[in-house]
Amino acid sequence: MFGKGIIKGLGITLRHTAATFIDDMARVPSRYTNAIETPQGKLLRQPPDSKGLFTIQYPEEKRELPENFRYIPMLLYDEKTGKDRCTACGICAKVCPPQCIWIVRDMNEQGKPIPRPSEFYIDASICMSCGFCAEFCPFDAIKMNHDYEMATYDRFPGLVFDKEELSVPTSYYASLYPSAWAAEEAARAAKAAKKAARGKKGGGAGGARRKAAPAKRTAAPARKADAPASSKAEAAPPQDESKAPPDASSPAPGGSQS
Amino acid sequence: MTESVVTTSSLPFADAVPGAVLDADQWGIIVNPDKLVELAQYLRDHEGFDYLSSLTAVDYLGFKDRTADDRFEIVYHLFDTKKGGDGIVLKVRLPESKPEVDSLVKVYPGADLQEREAYDLYGIKFKGHPRLRRILLWEGFHGHPMRKDWKEPYYEAEHKPYKSRWPVGHYQWAEDRVPWGDNINYPKGFDPDAFEPAPLPMPIIHEPPEGSDHIHTERIVVNMGPQHPSTHGVFRMIVALDGETIVGLEPEVGYLHRNHEKLGERNTWLGNIPFTDRLDYLSSMSNNFGYVLAVEKLLGDKGKPPERAEYLRVIMAEFTRIVNHMWAIGFLLNDLGAFFTPALYAIEERELILDLFEAAAGSRMMCNYMRFGGVVRDVDEDWLRKARDIVFNRLDRKVDEFDEYLTGNEILMARCVGVGLLSAEDAIALSACGPMLRASGVPYDLRRARPYSIYDRFEFDVVTDDGCDVYARYKVRLGEIRQSIRILKQALDQIPEGPIMNGKPAYVTRVQKGEAYGAVEGPKGELGFYVVSDGSDNPWRYHVRAPSYINLNTLEHMTIGYKVADSVVILGAIDIVLGETDR
Ligand code: SF4
Ligand code: SF4
Numbered sequence: 001m002f003g004k005g006i007i008k009g010l011g012i013t014l015r016h017t018a019a020t021f022i023d024d025m026a027r028v029p030s031r032y033t034n035a036i037e038t039p040q041g042k043l044l045r046q047p048p049d050s051k052g053l054f055t056i057q058y059p060e061e062k063r064e065l066p067e068n069f070r071y072i073p074m075l076l077y078d079e080k081t082g083k084d085r086c087t088a089c090g091i092c093a094k095v096c097p098p099q100c101i102w103i104v105r106d107m108n109e110q111g112k113p114i115p116r117p118s119e120f121y122i123d124a125s126i127c128m129s130c131g132f133c134a135e136f137c138p139f140d141a142i143k144m145n146h147d148y149e150m151a152t153y154d155r156f157p158g159l160v161f162d163k164e165e166l167s168v169p170t171s172y173y174a175s176l177y178p179s180a181w182a183a184e185e186a187a188r189a190a191k192a193a194k195k196a197a198r199g200k201k202g203g204g205a206g207g208a209r210r211k212a213a214p215a216k217r218t219a220a221p222a223r224k225a226d227a228p229a230s231s232k233a234e235a236a237p238p239q240d241e242s243k244a245p246p247d248a249s250s251p252a253p254g255g256s257q258s
Numbered sequence: 259m260t261e262s263v264v265t266t267s268s269l270p271f272a273d274a275v276p277g278a279v280l281d282a283d284q285w286g287i288i289v290n291p292d293k294l295v296e297l298a299q300y301l302r303d304h305e306g307f308d309y310l311s312s313l314t315a316v317d318y319l320g321f322k323d324r325t326a327d328d329r330f331e332i333v334y335h336l337f338d339t340k341k342g343g344d345g346i347v348l349k350v351r352l353p354e355s356k357p358e359v360d361s362l363v364k365v366y367p368g369a370d371l372q373e374r375e376a377y378d379l380y381g382i383k384f385k386g387h388p389r390l391r392r393i394l395l396w397e398g399f400h401g402h403p404m405r406k407d408w409k410e411p412y413y414e415a416e417h418k419p420y421k422s423r424w425p426v427g428h429y430q431w432a433e434d435r436v437p438w439g440d441n442i443n444y445p446k447g448f449d450p451d452a453f454e455p456a457p458l459p460m461p462i463i464h465e466p467p468e469g470s471d472h473i474h475t476e477r478i479v480v481n482m483g484p485q486h487p488s489t490h491g492v493f494r495m496i497v498a499l500d501g502e503t504i505v506g507l508e509p510e511v512g513y514l515h516r517n518h519e520k521l522g523e524r525n526t527w528l529g530n531i532p533f534t535d536r537l538d539y540l541s542s543m544s545n546n547f548g549y550v551l552a553v554e555k556l557l558g559d560k561g562k563p564p565e566r567a568e569y570l571r572v573i574m575a576e577f578t579r580i581v582n583h584m585w586a587i588g589f590l591l592n593d594l595g596a597f598f599t600p601a602l603y604a605i606e607e608r609e610l611i612l613d614l615f616e617a618a619a620g621s622r623m624m625c626n627y628m629r630f631g632g633v634v635r636d637v638d639e640d641w642l643r644k645a646r647d648i649v650f651n652r653l654d655r656k657v658d659e660f661d662e663y664l665t666g667n668e669i670l671m672a673r674c675v676g677v678g679l680l681s682a683e684d685a686i687a688l689s690a691c692g693p694m695l696r697a698s699g700v701p702y703d704l705r706r707a708r709p710y711s712i713y714d715r716f717e718f719d720v721v722t723d724d725g726c727d728v729y730a731r732y733k734v735r736l737g738e739i740r741q742s743i744r745i746l747k748q749a750l751d752q753i754p755e756g757p758i759m760n761g762k763p764a765y766v767t768r769v770q771k772g773e774a775y776g777a778v779e780g781p782k783g784e785l786g787f788y789v790v791s792d793g794s795d796n797p798w799r800y801h802v803r804a805p806s807y808i809n810l811n812t813l814e815h816m817t818i819g820y821k822v823a824d825s826v827v828i829l830g831a832i833d834i835v836l837g838e839t840d841r
Contacts, residue, residue: 005667005668005669006669008663008667009596009663009667012603012659012663013599016603046609046610048610048644048647048648048651049647053602053606054609065616066617066620067617068616068618068619068620068635069616069620069621070621088424091765093419093423093424093427094419094423094424094765095419095526095528095529095765096419096423096529097418097526097528097529097533099418099419099420099423101424101427102422102423102424102427102429102430103423103424103425104425104426104427104428105425105426113425119427119428119429121427121429123429128532128624129621129624130532130624131620131626132529132532132765135634135763156431156433160429160431162429
């Protein structure tokens with residue numbers, strides 16, 4: 001029959017509209033009535049059993065992100081000690097495909113490298129959010145952020161994040177990545193326990209080796225945090241001071257990239 | 259897998275075409291440039307290698323054991339669409355002084371666009387090619403950028419990682435480093451103000467036949483695109499029209515060209531994986547898959563992924579196919595004038611699938627999920643439950659809905675049946691691939707013809723249709739969604755527990771010297787990666803056999819004789835993505 005296709009097509013539209021409406025009405029709280037307020041428990045991610053279309057009222061609402069979501073990286077520092085986890089090993093800078101990470105490794109007065117960065121930049125306009133840096137950092141010092149709202153008026157320097165802008169406390173990371181955080185903490189604790197046990201048993205040799213290479217590859221964040229806190233605090237007070245205030249005042253998610 | 263040419267004391271095909279084969283090794287047959295066409299003809303007519311899949315060039319400047327006399331190498335990958343199986347690799351070596359070889363367009367018309375690309379990027383002259391012009395770059399471009407001695411404006415070093423980033427990595431803005439104006443290479447004596455672009459050669463305009471009894475109508479040339487909603491991106495069709503009938507068509511691409519392959523040579527092996535996401539950005543999982551397969555061939559046992567990773571790869575690749583085909587069908591309706599409502603309904607399920615990708619890989623479209631020897635992250639039980647939920651409860655319903663409302667829809671049929679005809683012979687000759695080829699009745703699917711990964715374990719049919727038209731392409735896509743669901747059901751049932759990575763993840767990939775061609779049946783067709791390694795941390799050559807690009811070979815052939823409105827639908831049914839076409 002001529003025109004049947006059109007009627008059928010309109011029927012589909014009607015059906016979808018009805019499905020969306022009915023599905024929404026069946027939910028408590030409803031998504032689309034009083035849509036601008038975001039009541040507790042409102043769905044922010046489409047469940048596989050939903051019918052019809054699912055819309056998010058951005059920017060009033062934001063989609064719920066999975067833990068593994070990745071966007072421009074962030075640098076972690078330990079909240080208790082104020083220390084950066086990063087040891088300026090350079091792996092992230094080497095693995096970064098568009099080469100948008102720039103690191104200056106710190107030096108002491110004798111010109112010897114110290115395992116911490118004095119400058120750390122990520123050019124967010126070049127970063128492709130691939131996540132390689134977070135994947136291959138051996139110290140869990142760089143992780144992918146979830147904050148995707150970073151529009152600025154200028155690309156340079158607005159989108160070139162320096163160390164201060166990139167730094168977030170470990171608690172922020174823990175809130176974004178609860179299960180990864182738990183796994184990493186467990187692994188770290190296990191490693192520390194193993195090391196402690198070995199240190200007691202091994203006696204002179206093990207201790208000497210550790211002394212000989214105090215701050216090389218073995219300088220895992222956990223150790224950095226507990227044992228040499230006093231000496232490190234002496235070595236780098238100016239840097240920590242300059243960084244501490246902004247970090248302490250804005251531990252909120254995303255505050256680092258405003 | 260592909261390069262299974264046996265080295266015998268007597269050279270292959272020595273009797274058939276005397277003097278054609280100069281040498282042969284595990285990676286291919288070295289052919290005498292003067293006899294290339296003759297040998298290709300013989301291989302096509304007598305040995306069954308009817309399909310020229312990939313044609314590309316390699317610059318061996320500075321490569322070990324290579325001199326100026328054999329600086330360039332043209333590599334042809336030929337396959338048999340009837341028997342399937344491993345193909346054959348022909349190579350022609352050309353000197354720096356005279357990079358010229360006979361064009362294969364007469365034997366394999368599908369060589370057309372690929373030869374133009376090699377000409378554009380390498381400056382290889384293909385004698386006898388009917389329109390040997392630049393294709394990805396503009397006519398005024400200076401130099402051939404894929405040559406090893408060509409440097410890009412922000413050139414820093416031959417290979418990444420760059421030394422300036424660490425340990426003294428004071429940030430420098432590239433634009434400061436190279437002030438504006440100095441970052442363009444002009445030929446000597448070139449005055450940009452006086453530059454006149456060469457007039458577009460328009461062999462497509464023929465004079466109207468003299469003395470025919472048709473009404474004399476004027477022929478006009480219309481540019482469809484680059485900004486046009488029907489072109490799915492920045493793509494331009496130069497159409498010559500007689501009234502409303504198309505008499506000639508010329509695809510113009512390259513607006514999104516960023517020389518992906520040169521980037522690939524600068525990058526490390528690993529660094530290329532996220533770049534492949536940006537090729538066909540609708541199906542990044544497939545792109546990852548093709549690339550890691552190619553490199554894993556060079557890695558040998560080190561690169562063999564564990565079982566669970568194989569399953570995850572297949573699951574992701576089939577989800578990608580579903581997403582892509584739904585998108586293609588939705589947008590075909592767009593091209594027919596049903597603006598965006600069908601497209602919206604078509605991508606309803608896509609959202610859920612992308613949520614799965616996001617949960618597993620971290621990103622909805624730029625997945626970057628696969629690694630050499632495995633995948634980056636495991637999925638948990640919750641993920642699998644959701645995936646099963648979608649596959650077993652939702653997708654079938656969706657396809658049925660499509661089928662019910664679209665397959666018999668009178669508007670769809672009126673616009674698509676008998677439009678854009680492409681016979682099986684032409685499809686093969688023009689190197690069409692994927693649903694294009696299968697909708698012309700050629701049951702050629704790499705998952706069956708050259709099974710990779712674990713596809714040999716699953717039950718599924720290769721969907722074909724003899725309609726040879728747009729409608730057939732639509733039906734093939736719909737059928738492929740059903741088959742993908744079938745594969746997914748099996749894979750999600752069988753997926754074993756276990757590791758997801760062979761060995762420890764490492765950021766430096768030790769790749770042995772050699773070359774490999776790895777291809778997957780991507781949603782758009784054969785997506786191949788041809789990689790050459792000199793044993794270092796970066797690829798020597800990284801070539802993408804892009805289905806979206808090569809399928810454009812068929813466009814002119816399919817549109818001539820149809821109305822201008824049909825060209826939109828015909829293009830839509832090829833299903834191109836410009837990120838991949840332009841690379
Ligand atoms: S890889 Fe980690 S520790 Fe090494 S420089 Fe990068 S962020 Fe710092
Ligand atoms: S996410 Fe990728 S591109 Fe961005 S800084 Fe990390 S490695 Fe570089």
